[in-house]
Structure formats: structure tokens, C-alpha cells
Amino acid sequence: MEAVVYTCLGLMLVFGILAVMLHSMLKSAIALAAASAALGVIMYELGAIWAAIFEVSVCSGLVTVIFISAISLSNTDKKDLPKLYEDGKRMAFLPLVLIISGILLIVVAISSVSSLPVPTPVAEVADNFREILWNHRQADIWGQIIVLITGALAVAVLFKEGELP
Amino acid sequence: MSEQIFESAILITGFLLIISGCYCLIRTYHMIKIIIGIEVAMKAVSMFIILSGYISGNEDLAQTFVITSIVIEVVVAVVAAGIAINLYRKYGSMDIRNLTKLKG
Amino acid sequence: MRVIANIQMVANIAVLFFVIPLAIIAVNTLLPKKLAGRVSFYLGGFAGIMQAAAAAADFFLLSANRLHEYEFSLLWDLSIEGSERFSVDSLSLVMLFCIGMVTIVSVLVAKQTVHDRKRAYVNLLMTLILGMNGMVLVTDLFSLYVFLEVVGLSSFILIAxxxxxxxxxxxxxxxxxxxxxxxxxxxxxxxxxxxxGSLQYKHVGMNVLRFQSHSQSVLIYAALILLISGFAIKTGAVPFHSWLPDAHQSANTAISILLSGIVIKVAGIYGFIVLVDLFNEVPAINMTVAVIGTVSIITGALLAMQQNHFKRIVAYSSVSQVGYILLGISTGSTLGLLGTVVHIFNHATFKSALFSNAAALHEQVGSLDINEMGGLEKRMPVTAFSSVTAFLSTTGIPPFAGFWSKLLIIMALWKSNMQVFAGIALVASIFTAAYFLRIQKKVFFGKLPDKYENLTEVKGTVKFAEIMLSVVTILTGVFFPLALLYLKGRGII
Known part of the structure; x- marks a missing residue:
């Protein structure tokens, strides 16, 4: 299990950085979807099966669709992108920042790794997830319903074609 | 001990992803890229929540949190894309350097 | 027996905080388009009035039963072990009342400033109210976040x-x-x-004491820093204030009223109240909140002095006033919390009044650049009067409402051995007076430019909102000592 998680962590980091660094928006969106898929595998390995399903289907599926439709609505010539947005210059220091903060974080981790809490094993209860979602988190469910209503209103208001003032 | 190294690895990866996302948010000029930076940081946050559930033995509670936050994330992405597209229709580009009407 | 019936009533009324906005969204969406254009605003106003009335009724029922809080649910079984619950207490009821009041003002102003997309405006207003009501009623940090996102999303769409x-x-x-x-x-x-292992308020508060070991407290301190930064961004406190004047200036005035009058308080300040309450064992949190508050008071006032756009000045004034509210929270005492709550109410009143003035000026003058105005007092007496009362209340001149809340906050600071902050809060009132005197002088006093010779006072609902808010400000100021006595008699203080 650990080997799979370590591999996926590496993949997620690489794809995440690619999503941020790539010039082409389309490639960025695809890299984001790949990072999302890697996260799905990590979630599955950590025992969060439902969250993994959601992550893969919604985040790497639906969100990518949203991005691609937004990108296709705003077609800038691909060749102009690097020149227009100077991403190469603006993002040039990111690898350096990441390496420095990575070293710092590893130093912190080494000095305090033994004091991190040890995982508590949980007793497996059938359908425990469903029970928690429906019996314990009702306020969240109401919140989700209201978020979805807001989302529907957003689509109706913001994506409506028409004269701009 | 190996469990704790495993947890630290996840924490470090998550922090690096959050740094990349926030760096992108601050430095890039492209609106869609800003939203992608947001998403990258949110991925790391979902991972933190699942890790917390794994450590404290509440995987199922953590799952409900993550599912709720994914739903919210999608709606945020829709709203952000909607605003970006309207700005594109106004200015003909996704460049945030056009946004200079509000100053002071 | 009668008492028990009353307690059941508390829950029945509290459910309305969710049912009314949801019902109005449904009705408003299903109405035929032509009809919706005519009745949407009435539906929105109805929601605001019902919300304020329900909050007031619940407040009196709760204090008549001498209860501090009452738990209720929305279509679920509270007897299940570990289930989430909504809870009303005096603090959340005051917040709910303020939400209702600001909603009414927003709808009144919108009647004259929102000309198209009326239906969408009312629908989004309702989701905004749902989000804010949810935030003050939940008892779980994650649900707080969920409803916070509802508030945020509705605000983005309303601005855009x-x-x-x-x-x-x-x-x-x-x-x-x-x-x-x-x-x-x-x-x-x-x-x-x-x-x-849980994010419910009771579990979090109970477990804070357990963090003995060094690394665990490091994690908790990191979490606190992150949460404080998050809520500070939502509040628009310095140094995270850059978005606030932009968003509040650019929105339609009816929406600026909501954002400045109530959204920053529910989304940000209420989060701070919860944090200080849950982590009162950690002494550093009070000092941090106090420092953020002080810096906000001074920076907000100094920036407000340099602006030329009416709404922008009022928005920076929000940054400054939020600082006072944060100082009140940082004391962690009941007196400080009372001062905070009263200042939240007062700020909601006078900030709504100032934005109604902005709407009136925008309707009549057509511009909000204060350099182009002058001497409007003669042509727009109601607006000038309401602006002056709001300004006196903001600055804290007795006997206006703002005086009492600032007095309570400064007293609480003094009693909690934070005299330095009390001193700064007092001195900073001068800055508040400075930027408001500038605005009054440039807009309402002085010589009237020739082009505004034929200007008339604003009519209709905006005028009504201005008069209503002035009356509320003055009455609150005059009757506040009585309110204190009542609260003392009921054992709330």
C-alpha cells in the first residue's frame, strides 16, 4: 500500500506543478485532471473509497469539462500565449521556491516526525459511511443543497447570452 | 515510525502543492490559470482532510467532509469561470492586467 | 406546562429561518416572468420582515424561559447519537435580526437601483440569507465552512x-x-x-485542554493562525483588506448595503467570535485579534481620508469599524461580547444608512465623486440629515447609538487589562471624525455648483429607508440605557 501511495504522491506533485507551469491551457487542464486521478488513488489507499469515487468522477471529470469549455470559449492563438502572459518569466522562480520550501519542510519533518500522532485503527462497520452522512451530517446536506441552488442560479445569471452594458 | 514518515510525506507533498497553487494565483496573468492554481491548492486540502481522518480514525467522517468540499469546489469553479468568461467578452482577453478600473 | 409550549415554539419559529427563504426561492422561480418582475421585491421584503420578526419573537421567548440556547433540527431526528444540530442563542438571534433588517433596507434601495434581473437578485438575496442564517445557527466548524461558502458564492454572483x-x-x-x-x-x-477527531463545537472546545505535548500544540497553533488568516480575509481586516473597497464600491448599491452592512460581519466577525470562544484556553489568540483590530482601525481610517469616491470612503470606514468589533471580541469577556454585538447592530444600521445616501446621491446627482459635489444640503435635506446622524453615530458622539457600543468596548478593554488598546481605540475616533467631516463638507456643505441648481430630494423607497435608519439610530441611542437595564434584569449580562 505504501509504495502505491508514494508513487501517487510523486505523480500528483509532478502533475500539479505541470498544471501550474505549462503554457497551454488545455495541457494545464489535462495535467490537473491527472493530478486529481492520482489523488483519487491516494484516497482509495487511505480507506476513503467514496471520496475517491467522487474525486475521480467529479474533480477529474466535471471540472476538466468546465475548464475545457471555458478555454474553448476564449480561444487565444496558442503561439501568442507565452508572449502575451509571460508565464515563463512570471513562473520561473516556482521550482526554486518549491525546492527551498521542500528542504525546509523535510528538515522540520525530520526534527518532529516522531511526535506526529500514530493512526488509530478503526473498527470496520458496514455502511458506516452512509450512516454518518445521512444521520450525522444533516446540516452539511442542507448546506450542499443550498450550494447547488446557488450554482444553478450562477449558471442562469452568468452564462446567459445577451447584451453587455 | 514508518507510519509517521508516511504521514510526513503526505503533509510535505500537500504543502508543496498549496505553495504551487498560491504562487500561481499570485504570479500569473491568465484568469483560467488562476482558477487552475486554486484547484491545485484545493486538491492538497482534500488530501489533508483524508489524512486527518486516517490519523484520528474517522475515515468516514473525513469522507463526508471531502465530498461536501468537492461539491463546493465545483460550484466555485463554475462561478469563477463564469466571471472570467464575462470579462473575456468585455475585454477580448483573459489578461488580468486589464482589470484596472478600481484603484485607490 | 405553558413554559414547555413556549419552548416548542422557539424551535417552530427557528425553522422559519430556513423555510421562508427556500419557499421564496421556489415561488419566485415558478412565477411567470411578467408577474415576477412586479412581485419579486415584495417577496424579498417579506422575507426580511419575517426574518426580523421571527428573530425578535424567538429572542423574547428564549429570555422569557430563561434559556441560554435551544437546539433544533430541520427535518431530522435529534435523538440520534452524534447527530448535528442547529442551535439558537441570544447572540445568533441578534445576528439574525440584523440580517433581516439589512435585507429590508437592501430591498427598499433595490426598488430604485435594480432595474433588470429583479428575479435573479431576489433569488440570490435569499441564498445569501440562507447562508448567513446557517452560519450563525450551526454548531460544527465544518458546517460553518459550508455555509460560509454559500455566503461567499452568493456575494460573488450578486456583485457580478x-x-x-x-x-x-x-x-x-x-x-x-x-x-x-x-x-x-x-x-x-x-x-x-x-x-x-470531530469538529463539533463541544468536542473541539473540550479537547483543546488535552494538547499537552509540544508538537501537538504546534499543529494547533498552525491551525489557529490559518483559521485567523482565513476569517481575517473574509472580514476584510488589515492586512487582507485589498479586496473589500473594490468589491463594495463596484457592486450595485443595494448589494453594497448587504456586503458592508452584514456579510463581512457574519462571514468574518462571527467566525472570530466562535474561534475566541472555542480556544479561550490559548492566550495568544486574544492578543492576535486585538492587534489585527487596532491595525485595521488606524489603516482603514487613514485610507478612507485619501479617497474621492463616496462608496469607497464608506467601504474603508467598514474596515476601520470592523477593527473596533475585533477589539471587543479580543477581550473574551461577556461585557466585551455585549459591546461587540451592539456595535455589530449599530454598524449594520449606520452603514446601511450611508449606503442608502450613496444610492440617493447616485440617483439624483448621477455621480459619486465627492469633488464634484457641494452644498447639497439645501437640495437634499433628508439625505443630508440621515448622513449626519449616521456620521455622528459612527464617530461615537453621545447620545447616538455608536457612542454606547464604543463605550462598552472600551470599558471591556480597560477591565481586561488592555489599556493600551483602549487608548488607541479612543484616539482613533478622531480619525473617524476627520474623514467623515471631509465627506460632509465636500458633499453637503459649502457652495452648490450651478449645474445642480435644479436638483431635488430622492423620492420613494430610498427616502423611506433613510428616514427609517435615522430613526433607528436615534432611538437606539436614546433608549439604550433602558435596554441595558432590561438585559441585566433578564440575566443576559
Whole structure:
């Protein structure tokens, strides 16, 4: 299990950085979807099966669709992108920042790794997830319903074609 | 001990992803890229929540949190894309350097 | 027997805080388009009035039964072990009342400033109210975050919905800052969750004492820093204030009233109240909140002095006034909390009044640049009067409402051995007076430019809102000592 998680962590980091660094928006969106898929595998390995399903289907599926439709609505010539947005210059220091903060974080981790809490094993209860979602988190469910209503209103208001003032 | 190294690895990866996302948010000029930076940081946050559930033995509670936050994330992405597209229709580009009407 | 019936009533009324906005969204969406254009505003106003009435009724029922809080649910079984619950207490009821009041003012102003997309405006207003009501009623940090996102999303759409250049720009900036707040907050929540295994207020508060070992307290401190930054962004406190004047200036005035009058308080300040309450064992949190508050008071006032746009000045004034509210929270005492709550109410009143003035000026003068105005007092006496009362209340001149709340906050600071902050809060009132005197002088006093010779006073609902808010400000100020006596008699203080 650990080997799979370590591999996926590496993949997620690489794809995440690619999503941020790539010039082409389309490639960025695809890299984001790949990072999302890697996260799905990590979630599955950590025992969060439902969250993994959601992550893969919604985040790497639906969100990518949203991005691609937004990108296709705003077609800038691909060749102009690097020149227009100077991403190469603006993002040039990111690898350096990441390496420095990575070293710092590893130093912190080494000095305090033994004091991190040890995982508590949980007793497996059938359908425990469903029970928690429906019996314990009702306020969240109401919140989700209201978020979805807001989302529907957003689509109706913001994506409506028409004269701009 | 190996469990704790495993947890630290996840924490470090998550922090690096959050740094990349926030760096992108601050430095890039492209609106869609800003939203992608947001998403990258949110991925790391979902991972933190699942890790917390794994450590404290509440995987199922953590799952409900993550599912709720994914739903919210999608709606945020829709709203952000909607605003970006309207700005594109106004200015003909996704460049945030056009946004200079509000100053002071 | 009678008492028990009353307690059941509390829950029955509290359910209305969710049912009314949801019902209005349903009705408003299903109405035929032509009819909706005519009745949408009445539906919105109805929601505001019902909300204020329900909050007031619940407040009196609760204090008549001498209860501090009452738990209720929305269509679920409270007897299940570990289930979430909504809870009303005096603090949340005051917040709910303020939400209702500001909603009424917003709808009154919208009647004259919102000309198209009336239906969408009312629908989004309702989701905004739902989000704010949820935030003050939940008893779980994660649910607080969920409803916070509802508030945030509704605000972005409300700012952007008229698709003006400035509106879209302000909304985008607000969205980017807000998402950073989300990332900070969720990371903080994850760390707390790692330690406690639950995010319900009672579990978090109970478990804080357990963090003995060094690394665990490091994680908790990291979580606290992240949560405080997140809520500070949502409040628009310095140094995270950059989005606030942009968003509040660019939105339609009816929406600025909501954002400045209530959204920053529910989304940000209420989060701070919860944090200080849950982590009162950690002494550093009070000092941090106090420092953020002081810096906000001074920076907000200094920046307000340099602006030339009426709404922008009022928005920076919000940054400054929020600082006073944060100082009140930082004391952690009941007196400080009372001062905070009263200042939240007062700020909601006078900020709504000032934005109604902005709407009136925008309707009549057509511009909000204060350099172009002057001497409008003669042509717009009601607006001038309401602006002066709001300004006196903001500055804290007795006997206006703002005086009492600032007095309570400064007294609480003094009693909690934070005399330095009390001194700064007192001195900073002079800055408040300075920028408001400038605005009054440039807009309402002096010589009337020739082009405004034929200007008339604003009519209709905006005028009504201005008069209503002036009356509320004055009456609150005059009758506040009585209110204190009542609260003391009921054992709330």
C-alpha cells in the first residue's frame, strides 16, 4: 500500500506543478485532471473509497469539462500565449521556491516526525459511511443543497447570452 | 515510525502543492490559470482532510467532509469561470492586467 | 406546562429561518416572468420582515424561559447519537435580526437601483440569507465552512450579476481572495480534526485542554493562525483588506448595503467570535485579534481620508469599524461580547444608512465623486440629515447609538487589562471624525455648483429607508440605557 501511495504522491506533485507551469491551457487542464486521478488513488489507499469515487468522477471529470469549455470559449492563438502572459518569466522562480520550501519542510519533518500522532485503527462497520452522512451530517446536506441552488442560479445569471452594458 | 514518515510525506507533498497553487494565483496573468492554481491548492486540502481522518480514525467522517468540499469546489469553479468568461467578452482577453478600473 | 409550549415554539419559529427563504426561492422561480418582475421585491421584503420578526419573537421567548440556547433540527431526528444540530442563542438571534433588517433596507434601495434581473437578485438575496442564517445557527466548524461558502458564492454572483466592468472586476478579486481564505481555513480545520477527531463545537472546545505535548500544540497553533488568516480575509481586516473597497464600491448599491452592512460581519466577525470562544484556553489568540483590530482601525481610517469616491470612503470606514468589533471580541469577556454585538447592530444600521445616501446621491446627482459635489444640503435635506446622524453615530458622539457600543468596548478593554488598546481605540475616533467631516463638507456643505441648481430630494423607497435608519439610530441611542437595564434584569449580562 505504501509504495502505491508514494508513487501517487510523486505523480500528483509532478502533475500539479505541470498544471501550474505549462503554457497551454488545455495541457494545464489535462495535467490537473491527472493530478486529481492520482489523488483519487491516494484516497482509495487511505480507506476513503467514496471520496475517491467522487474525486475521480467529479474533480477529474466535471471540472476538466468546465475548464475545457471555458478555454474553448476564449480561444487565444496558442503561439501568442507565452508572449502575451509571460508565464515563463512570471513562473520561473516556482521550482526554486518549491525546492527551498521542500528542504525546509523535510528538515522540520525530520526534527518532529516522531511526535506526529500514530493512526488509530478503526473498527470496520458496514455502511458506516452512509450512516454518518445521512444521520450525522444533516446540516452539511442542507448546506450542499443550498450550494447547488446557488450554482444553478450562477449558471442562469452568468452564462446567459445577451447584451453587455 | 514508518507510519509517521508516511504521514510526513503526505503533509510535505500537500504543502508543496498549496505553495504551487498560491504562487500561481499570485504570479500569473491568465484568469483560467488562476482558477487552475486554486484547484491545485484545493486538491492538497482534500488530501489533508483524508489524512486527518486516517490519523484520528474517522475515515468516514473525513469522507463526508471531502465530498461536501468537492461539491463546493465545483460550484466555485463554475462561478469563477463564469466571471472570467464575462470579462473575456468585455475585454477580448483573459489578461488580468486589464482589470484596472478600481484603484485607490 | 405553558413554559414547555413556549419552548416548542422557539424551535417552530427557528425553522422559519430556513423555510421562508427556500419557499421564496421556489415561488419566485415558478412565477411567470411578467408577474415576477412586479412581485419579486415584495417577496424579498417579506422575507426580511419575517426574518426580523421571527428573530425578535424567538429572542423574547428564549429570555422569557430563561434559556441560554435551544437546539433544533430541520427535518431530522435529534435523538440520534452524534447527530448535528442547529442551535439558537441570544447572540445568533441578534445576528439574525440584523440580517433581516439589512435585507429590508437592501430591498427598499433595490426598488430604485435594480432595474433588470429583479428575479435573479431576489433569488440570490435569499441564498445569501440562507447562508448567513446557517452560519450563525450551526454548531460544527465544518458546517460553518459550508455555509460560509454559500455566503461567499452568493456575494460573488450578486456583485457580478449586472456585468459592468467594475462589478466583474470586483467580483473576481473578491473571489480570488476568498478562495485563498478557503484554502487556509480548510487546512486549519484538517489539523484540528487530526487532533480531535470531530469538529463539533463541544468536542473541539473540550479537547483543546488535552494538547499537552509540544508538537501537538504546534499543529494547533498552525491551525489557529490559518483559521485567523482565513476569517481575517473574509472580514476584510488589515492586512487582507485589498479586496473589500473594490468589491463594495463596484457592486450595485443595494448589494453594497448587504456586503458592508452584514456579510463581512457574519462571514468574518462571527467566525472570530466562535474561534475566541472555542480556544479561550490559548492566550495568544486574544492578543492576535486585538492587534489585527487596532491595525485595521488606524489603516482603514487613514485610507478612507485619501479617497474621492463616496462608496469607497464608506467601504474603508467598514474596515476601520470592523477593527473596533475585533477589539471587543479580543477581550473574551461577556461585557466585551455585549459591546461587540451592539456595535455589530449599530454598524449594520449606520452603514446601511450611508449606503442608502450613496444610492440617493447616485440617483439624483448621477455621480459619486465627492469633488464634484457641494452644498447639497439645501437640495437634499433628508439625505443630508440621515448622513449626519449616521456620521455622528459612527464617530461615537453621545447620545447616538455608536457612542454606547464604543463605550462598552472600551470599558471591556480597560477591565481586561488592555489599556493600551483602549487608548488607541479612543484616539482613533478622531480619525473617524476627520474623514467623515471631509465627506460632509465636500458633499453637503459649502457652495452648490450651478449645474445642480435644479436638483431635488430622492423620492420613494430610498427616502423611506433613510428616514427609517435615522430613526433607528436615534432611538437606539436614546433608549439604550433602558435596554441595558432590561438585559441585566433578564440575566443576559
Amino acid at each position: 450579476m449586472f456585468k459592468t466592468d467594475t462589478g466583474l472586476e470586483g467580483a473576481f478579486k473578491y473571489l480570488v481572495m476568498s478562495v485563498m481564505a478557503t484554502v487556509f481555513m480548510l487546512t486549519g480545520l484538517a489539523f484540528i480534526f487530526m487532533q480531535t
